[in-house]
Amino acid sequence: MAPTTIDLRSDTVTRPTPAMREAMMAAPLGDDVLGDEPTVQALEAKVAALLGKDAALFVPSGTMANQLAIRAVCEHGDEIVAHRDSHIIQYETGAPAALSGCMIASLEGPGGLFEPSQVRAAIRPKDQHAPVSRMLVLENTHNKGGGTVWPVERLSAVAAEGRACGLHVHIDGARLMNACVAAGVAPTAFTSSVDSVSLCFSKGLGAPVGSALAGSTALIQRARRFRKMFGGAMRQSGILAAAAIHALDHHVARLADDHANARRLAHLVAGIPGISLEGAPDAIPTNMVFFTVAPALGSSQEFCARLARHGVAAIGMGTSRVRMVTHLDVTAADIDRAGAAIAAAARGA
Ligand SMILES: *Cc1c(COP(=O)(O)O)cnc(C)c1O
Numbered sequence: 377m378a379p380t381t382i383d384l385r386s387d388t389v390t391r392p393t394p395a396m397r398e399a400m401m402a403a404p405l406g407d408d409v410l411g412d413e414p415t416v417q418a419l420e421a422k423v424a425a426l427l428g429k430d431a432a433l434f435v436p437s438g439t440m441a442n443q444l445a446i447r448a449v450c451e452h453g454d455e456i457v458a459h460r461d462s463h464i465i466q467y468e469t470g471a472p473a474a475l476s477g478c479m480i481a482s483l484e485g486p487g488g489l490f491e492p493s494q495v496r497a498a499i500r501p502k503d504q505h506a507p508v509s510r511m512l513v514l515e516n517t518h519n520k521g522g523g524t525v526w527p528v529e530r531l532s533a534v535a536a537e538g539r540a541c542g543l544h545v546h547i548d549g550a551r552l553m554n555a556c557v558a559a560g561v562a563p564t565a566f567t568s569s570v571d572s573v574s575l576c577f578s579k580g581l582g583a584p585v586g587s588a589l590a591g592s593t594a595l596i597q598r599a600r601r602f603r604k605m606f607g608g609a610m611r612q613s614g615i616l617a618a619a620a621i622h623a624l625d626h627h628v629a630r631l632a633d634d635h636a637n638a639r640r641l642a643h644l645v646a647g648i649p650g651i652s653l654e655g656a657p658d659a660i661p662t663n664m665v666f667f668t669v670a671p672a673l674g675s676s677q678e679f680c681a682r683l684a685r686h687g688v689a690a691i692g693m694g695t696s697r698v699r700m701v702t703h704l705d706v707t708a709a710d711i712d713r714a715g716a717a718i719a720a721a722a723r724g725a
Contacts, residue, residue, distance in 0.1 A: 488521025
């Protein structure tokens, strides 16, 4: 890709800033598997406090954080309740089935959200014929749903219903800090009503690698064992944890800039013939902009290929849907250039 490309494929594309690289260079290191990695331990304590849980575990990816929660909670044959568009169903390579032997009961609802009554309705009878309903997974922000933020009250109500039904409630919080900044609340507003939370440092927070799982001491002990089994236990991983600590200290409040840039992009895209923005420009919830391209403009892949020649990278999701994600390596001026490029690509240029 040309160095001048404005990369809106994902907020995972961010490169560590010079200050983050310095923090990584300066980090005291040990061996985390042998239990003496000071920087990893500092990160895990920081994340546990941030999310209001007993303990946390540093892991290589958000997928591993979610899958460790599932593996630590579920037995083979158990059922998980989750939205049909959730990351654990759509983008984790069937891992709940492959790694934990679980089925998933999928729910529908606008933006990746659903209601307490839907959770209740998905619970299996306690009968020898039925799988055991074991776990509920909520995604906040919801990626495929449009970067949606769960209203705090609604998430609490759904989580309470899940717990009343005997489920372990997990938040896939890959972009939980985006949700917090957008809603103007502390993470505990979302996490106090659930049992476990995953959080990615490698998305909008701008760290190169890494995620965390937080929960009770017992859950994290089990997850630590399965992290070893899944091959995710790391050694001098403090060099990565240092980047995550730096991200939490310096890159949370600025997520508001990404959200403003997403709205700016949405305003530019909204008026372009042949392009239908999902939602009103001022209602873009976080850092993701989704639109569909008219059939005359080709498939979303063809449209993105044309766009790439104008120096903008985006991902086609489905036949006509395009996703663009803002992040800390994209400025408002880049957004204006991207808007012009999208208009040109929509003219067939
Ligand atoms: C990115 C993401 C993950 C984890 O992805 P990894 O690439 O494995 O780090 C999990 N859930 C959601 C909603 C995501 O967007």
